[in-house]
Amino acid sequence: EIVMTQSPATLSVSPGERVTLSCRAGQSVGNSLAWYQQKLGQAPRLLIYGASTRATGVPARFSGSGSGTEFTLTISSLQAEDFAIYYCQQYDNWPPLTFAGGTRVEIK
Amino acid sequence: QVQLVESGGGVVQPGGSLRLSCVASGFTFSRFGIHWLRQAPGKGLEWLTFIRKDASDKYYSDSVKGRFTVSRDNSENAAYLQMNSLTTEDTAMYYCARTGLTRNWFDPWGQGTLVTVSS
Numbered sequence: 001e002i003v004m005t006q007s008p009a010t011l012s013v014s015p016g017e018r019v020t021l022s023c024r025a026g027q028s029v030g031n032s033l034a035w036y037q038q039k040l041g042q043a044p045r046l047l048i049y050g051a052s053t054r055a056t057g058v059p060a061r062f063s064g065s066g067s068g069t070e071f072t073l074t075i076s077s078l079q080a081e082d083f084a085i086y087y088c089q090q091y092d093n094w095p096p097l098t099f100a101g102g103t104r105v106e107i108k
Numbered sequence: 109q110v111q112l113v114e115s116g117g118g119v120v121q122p123g124g125s126l127r128l129s130c131v132a133s134g135f136t137f138s139r140f141g142i143h144w145l146r147q148a149p150g151k152g153l154e155w156l157t158f159i160r161k162d163a164s165d166k167y168y169s170d171s172v173k174g175r176f177t178v179s180r181d182n183s184e185n186a187a188y189l190q191m192n193s194l195t196t197e198d199t200a201m202y203y204c205a206r207t208g209l210t211r212n213w214f215d216p217w218g219q220g221t222l223v224t225v226s227s
Binding site for chain 2 (some may be wrong): 050091101
């Protein structure tokens with residue numbers, strides 16, 4: 001099983017700031033990495049797949065990068081609607097498909 | 109629009125069973141695999157099982173293998189999760205999700221159905 005970890009667990013940010021979230025895989029997953037956003041009381045929503053490809057309808061302020069074991073999700077200018085929990089998930093080697101524990105982005 | 113709607117959740121006693129349904133609309137259901145995932149209260153996301161578009165392959169996480177069974181009926185645009193021998197550890201929001209176009213990311217997700225295992 002590929003263990004995924006995210007840091008930090010919580011990030012306090014002011015609107016308009018640039019945000020960088022990190023995700024690490026316990027072994028190389030190539031570019032088989034997805035990012036999801038989950039707002040309170042809602043189902044997760046796909047943001048990024050293939051480590052860097054934005055899903056349909058995702059604003060351009062969201063970008064993904066990385067390969068192998070180190071990945072980053074960047075929000076260029078945080079908007080009010082971006083306060084949420086963000087999860088990364090690997091789909092290179094499965095079963096099982098695995099998620100990291102998430103990073104909560106909260107208002108500073 | 110592409111949509112998945114889960115149903116069938118509720119309160120069940122430990123050792124009991126429940127069958128969840130996931131009904132799809134807005135796309136050709138028979139062309140996509142379906143995953144089931146869950147999220148315990150206040151916790152992260154856990155993948156449970158996958159069924160291929162033609163049901164030719166099924167995969168399970170160790171946490172549910174032997175207790176949960178995934179199935180689908182392409183004529184009804186529906187997937188199902190039969191859950192047996194439930195324990196309090198199975199209390200969670202259960203989601204179905206469509207597999208990605210070429211690989212196993214999840215898009216979209218249903219709104220979820222809540223399963224509570226309690227005596």
